[in-house]
Amino acid sequence: MNSDFMDALIQLEKEKGISKDVLIDAIEAALISGYKRNFHSAQNVRVDINRETGNVKVLARKTIVEEVIDPRLEISLEAARQINPNYQLDDIVELEVTPKDFGRIAAQTAKQVVTQRIKEAERGIIYETFVDREEDIVTGIVQRQDQRFIYIDLGKTEALLPINEQMPTERFKHGDRVKVYITKVEKTTKGPQIFVSRTHPGLLKRLFELEVPEIYEGVVEIKSVAREAGYRSKIAVYSQQEEVDPVGACVGPKGARVQTIVNELKGEKIDIVKWSNDIETYISNALSPSKVVSVEVNEQEKMARVIVPDYQLSLAIGKEGQNARLAAKLTGWKIDIKSESQATM
Template sequence: MKAVAKETHTRGVNYELMEAMAQIAREKSVDKTILVETLEAGLLSAGRKRFGQTANIEVKFDEPSGRILMKLTRRVVEDAEDPAAEIDLEEAQQYESDARIGQDFVQELTLEDLGRNAIAAAKQVLVQRVREAERERIYEDYHDRVGEMVRGTVQQVDRGNIYVKLDRSEAILPPREQIARDRYHQGDHIKAYIIAVDKLARGPQIILSRTHPEFLRRLFESEVPEVAEKIIEIKGIAREPGSRAKVSVLSNDDKIDAVGACVGIKGSRVQAIVRELGGEKIDIVPWSQDAVVFVTRSLSPAKVLEAQIVEAEQKILVTVADDQLSLAIGKGGQNARLAAKLTGWKIDLISKSERDRQKDFERRSRIDIEDLEAAGPKLREKLIRAGIETVQDLLRAPMEEILAIQGIGEKTAERLIEEAKELQERRGRELAEEVARAAAAASQQASLEGAAGEQSSPVAEGTPAEEGALSGQDDAAPTEPKPEEAVEPEESGGDAREETRSDAS
């Protein structure tokens, strides 16, 4: 026996459930099929909680009409022992007078028959499933878009986090990924870079950044067509977000100037990027395969006099004019630090006067291999052919390399090294004595000049003209130490240089 299902009224609890489902479908853009399947599963679960886990309940959602059809099928028996699967004959005949023992009795159910608690549980299942479906949709839509720049609208700013509306999804811009100067309010438009899509996150799954170096690359692609079309290639980016950035560029077309194209007419292109980044200064550097040339360019706006690769220490020694040292270092060592990051080289900055002193010291410290008395003419020639031209070269060379030279045994090598050490120590003492004598002479000269300035001359009592001449000399006297004072910026510059070396590395 089958009973015809009645139309379930879409009022009360049923109406609330339908409205909730319709609203979720609109706001979350979830597939209706998923909603229907979830609703049917939720109502089935609610029905079994009400009538028993073994109850034969059928739930069907008629989408066109918005009706929910639910039927409970039980076997008619004389005395029901299992209410979930059986119904008393007497109770069945109250619904259908011709009901007989052994027949299947189909009872229509409404949402009210399930009880409010069961309906609430069904709604909870529906909401939970919709959330899961939404998270899956967001992950599928955006996990392939990591590395893209997106545009959105600020929805909310809470505890430093900026929540951004992206089409049908929500993203978050954490404080650590924000530029310090950024100030956003609800409704503001914002550009950012997708750095991750977290499927397991409790909040928004899409993580944005405005401090990532690649965000700057995407901005150049949006503002400079040649970059987007790969005519101009961005080889590297070094950023200190909100403060300064250096970008190395290379043109794949000889007719197009990479730097000029990125800057734009009257700086229009790069200025648009600077405004987007809140005033972050951008240096555009022509890329070069030659490390020396590339490092020289990367230290712009400072002008480099000389750059030399120091292979042993894997660094580049850069010499600049004394008045360019602070510019090359930059505020807080920023210029040198960004240049090192951009080029991948450790950069050692030094002023020209300091470099000249170093070269002079190296020249005076040099001891030619000919000065070794323990080495005869033929042995010296063999050492020179092996690349050992000075005593310093000999002391730096590994013992295995020295023993590899024909005619040199272990004892000879030890004798050569011992004499080389003695010669170097002797030369060191001589240079130290020269420095001490020069310092003493300079101190004595300064004392004499100071004493002469303090002495009163008998001529001071002479004619007014003579007094005027003397007072003119006294006025000029303080200008004499100026060359010595000029050394002070070099010393402070040297200190700053030492600090910057560690920063740049």
Template sequence: MEGMAITRTDMLSVADTVAREKSIDREHVLEAMEQAIQKAGRSKYGHEHDIRATIDRRTGEISLARYIEVVDEIENEVTQMTLGEALSEKPDAKVGDFIVDELPPIEFGRIAAQTAKQVIVQKVREAERERQYEEFKDRVGEIVNGVVKRVEFGNVTLDLGRAEAVLRRDEIIPREHFKRGDRVRAYIYDVRREQRGPQIFLSRTHPQFMAKLFAQEVPEIYDGVIEIKKVARDPGSRAKIGVISQDSSIDPVGACVGMRGSRVQAVVTELQGEKIDIIPWSPEDATFTVNALAPAEVSKIVMDEESGKMEVVVPDDQLSLAIGRRGQNVRLASILTGWDIDIMTEEEESQKRQAEFNERSERFMEALDVDDVIARLLVTEGFTSVEEVGYVPVDELASIEGFDESVAEELRARARTFLETEAERLDTRRKELGVEDALAGLAGLTPAMLVALGEAEVKSIDDFADLAADELTDKEDGILKSFPIGEQEASDLIMDARVAAGWFSQEELDAMRAEAAAAAEAEAAEAAAEAAAAEGAEEA
């Protein structure tokens, strides 16, 4: 290529070949070539010059020119000139125009050719990466087939044909090993634009990988007649999927299992023998939980919606079956239902209820100074706290068998006296611990909570504002774990404390909350629109 000018036809044919081989737009290749010629031109005539190259898209004609801008005041003498100077060269010139000096076609020397090649290769690579990103960014949620290109430290790089993808070690099913040349099926869970090009992340442990495999094996799922509502997996070991049929004449479980288990077996084989429980989904949480814990039988369910906990009572001989090996069955059922499930036998439940009954009775006996008969009557009628007795309407207490209005009034008075005394005791303890009045004045914190905070060295409004919600509500070591306070409520309290501490104003907090609410609403509307569109497409 030394000392030779590239011919016109060469330029267009090279551009066409590269565009075809790399599956990118011919225009991108020609732009890269223009930049390469431009760079070579600047190397020859001086980098300070504004030299531009153009390739005629029809003829392949290369033109090289130096551009000088017409300005009022010169800042760069090499690339700018005044209007007076410009008028001598171009009579109709005005500020903002460019004076264009044509330059002779460049002859590429070895160094210039090499530089040009580097520029073209770089630009083509960038265009190729952009093409890959555009192609795969909308394919998140699809299953793809690839060939193993290399394995490094357990991470697998797959060749998808038109791009490379990464299957990280923690996204591979345990005890699964791949070697170069193996064909692998995986689920695209993320596509990111990164410095080194688009990164396509694959997974074989993702719950949706199983859902998509079933969609490939079960035509009813692909057609939308059967829907997979929930998936919970212990990759390579066991999984549970909740399915529902839109057509009452089709059994969703039977359709997923297939003739002699052929459909489910195809999925099990792909997932290295992962056992799959197919469960009929129900909109009623209690029913769905009973189904999810199969094959164990359930005799009773007690739900606490505030804490999201569910106590499931099973016959004594069903306990180990319900819990499963290493707690697997109940753990997967918890993930599937979204409830924190606590399994207990009928005997344990009976003992727990009796212990709760006795504890509440003793609490009433102590607080209200009554005998065990009255205390037990209150517990039997559903009273759980002294606060309830102190502030319930009189007629509700008087309606209990054996009580009259005077007994009800006396019980309410004793309850309120106890609560006032207890509040004074807690307030004194709070002050002893050094919990500041500003924190005590925060709406939503009870005297008992303030004592718990003080014992945890949270004493000022700034200390409280500095906390995260889970530091208050964590089941293991949350400061307020023994109080009925949810994560959202804790988060609201902390934000109010930040306003009180002067971190931001109430108006800013209201704006943040309004923005968050609007974003949640928009997300819900978008999800509803997508669901409606998908339904419309299925009907079509």
């Protein structure tokens, strides 16, 4: 190693934020192992790298004793005082034992250590970047797929989309651009693992925040989301400002805003309903597009009995009970739906 190498470490410190001293300490530790491995030495050694020139020395550390039993670890007081007359028993003497070709080993080891530390630093930066983006949307490119995951390129790293977090109505091919919701970021020995989802209700919420300026600005608030990914969703919205129609803001001019989200979710139907502090009104709205005649609530059991016109019963319940099920998820209430005819029986 030479002064150019030390200059490179200084540059690395500026660009990557990796301390030069931390790198040198790591190289010295690695060189001790390299020396013992390559030269079959059981000596107690220390490696010293000159911070200015980059020169490397291997120093054997020996304890001063009256009687030498292991010359690899010990030195007599008489021999020590030939080096420096001020030495005393139990002092440590350092003797240079740098092998002739140790410079080559030092250079290889330094390169390996620096490369490893750069990787660790970059992994740390990636982790810090994405751990702050949990519960957020990112856009990536589909790379490949196995039995467990779809691998999505996010630029400097890859995200894992578990198969069970993929919408059942969509199939991806290599090169597809896709928006995903970050559910979890984990630190591992191989670097950060980023888990994403296409089925999480948070994806729908974030998509509306991206498409509807009134939500992003806080004028319109998303109160609740219920989702059966790929098929149908309901979202309850509310505005503090009476002059702002929260449903209209989310639908957008000629339905443009909600249509963009529907397209992103490959045709998933989305019901946008107005949230209300009055639970009867809220439940009635949640059953949209069905019309509701009346709502009776049992506060104690958090259960609602809903009466709908006879011709609206199947619409209120929905295909395989989907509309009623989503309305219950959205409101957090159990909902029992009856037609007018059934209610009078």
